[in-house]
Amino acid sequence: MEHHKLNLGCGRKHLEDAVNLDMTPETGPQVVHDLNCTPWPFPDNRFNEVFAYDVIEHLSDVPQTMMEIWRCSAPGAVVHITVPHFSCMNAFRDPTHQHFFSYRSMDYFTAGHELNFYSSARFEVIHTQLMFLPGLLNRLIRRLAQRFAERYEERWAWIFPAWYLYFKLRTVK
Numbered sequence: 001m002e003h004h005k006l007n008l009g010c011g012r013k014h015l016e017d018a019v020n021l022d023m024t025p026e027t028g029p030q031v032v033h034d035l036n037c038t039p040w041p042f043p044d045n046r047f048n049e050v051f052a053y054d055v056i057e058h059l060s061d062v063p064q065t066m067m068e069i070w071r072c073s074a075p076g077a078v079v080h081i082t083v084p085h086f087s088c089m090n091a092f093r094d095p096t097h098q099h100f101f102s103y104r105s106m107d108y109f110t111a112g113h114e115l116n117f118y119s120s121a122r123f124e125v126i127h128t129q130l131m132f133l134p135g136l137l138n139r140l141i142r143r144l145a146q147r148f149a150e151r152y153e154e155r156w157a158w159i160f161p162a163w164y165l166y167f168k169l170r171t172v173k
Contacts, residue, residue, distance in 0.1 A: 004046075004047055004048040004049065004074075005017060005047060005048065005049045005050070005051070006019050006021065006042070006046075006047040006049070006050045006051065006072060007019065007020045007021065007051045007053075008035060008050065008051065008052045008055050009021070009022055009023075009035065009052065009053070009054070009055030009058070010027065010029055011027050012027050012028075013053070014028070014029070018049075018051070019031055019042075019047075021033055021035075021040075023035065035055070035068075036059055036060050038067075038068055039068065039071070040068050040071075040072060043072075044071055044072070045072075045073070045074045045075065046072050046074065047073050047074060048073075048074050048076075048077050048078070049077060049078050049079075049080075050069055050072070050073055050077060050078075050079045050080070052069065052079070052081045053080070053081075053082045054082055054083070054164075056081060056083050056099070057083050057084055057091070057097045057098065057100070057101070058096050058097065058098060059098065059099075060098060062099055063108075063109075063118045063119040063121075064119075066109050066119055066121045066123075067119050067120065067121045069121070069171075070109075070119075070121030070122070070123065070171055070173075071121075073171040074171065075172075075173040076170060076171060076173075077170070077171040078126070078168065078169070078170055078171075079123065079167075079170070079171065080166070080167070080168055080169075081106070081165075081166070081168075081169065082131075082164050082165065082166050082167075083100075083101040083105075083164060083167075084097060084100060084101065084163075084164050084165075085101060085102070085130065085131075085157070085161070085162035085163065085164055085165050086100035086101060086102055086153075086157070087153075087157035087158055087161035087162050088100075088162060088163050088164060089161065090163075102153055102165075103130060103149040103150070103152075103153060103165065104128075104149075104150075105165075105167075106123065106125055106128070109121050109122060109123045110122065110123060110124065110125060111172065122171075122172040122173070123169040123170060123171060123172055124169065124170040124172055125167065125168075125169055126168040126170055127166075127167070127168040128149075128165065128166070128167050128168075129146065130142060130145045130146055130149065130162045131162060131163045131165065131166060132145075132160075132162055132163050133163050137160075138160075141156075141160045145157075145160070145162065
């Protein structure tokens, strides 16, 4: 059966009806591959949906990673990404994290961003969400931070840290 979903860096969190990829065979993926090594072992325009949950922050070259996601994705494919927010304690605690992200980090891969020349990969940002640890105060902070993301990151992120970011993108080809 041809899978049209790709689950990058799956670890033990395999997705049904997806090609689950990880760099270690111990997690039982269908494809064993180090995502830092390009090109990835997939043809152009193969996948209609890509999941990159908690993986991009571990890779050495974010623009190259986004280029490979773009290359393997069909036109209009939906891409789901979670990454640590720069204010999250775990962003710095985990020694395997190489990058930290902000609310606007994926804007660099859109057609309208002034610094989009780092990659020819193009996406439309469908949705970005700041995620916080559970709790009453964090529910209030989440609502304010989501509504005023720039102000939150400039002034309040170190006082009320976010946990991670979720990006939903659409491939533009």
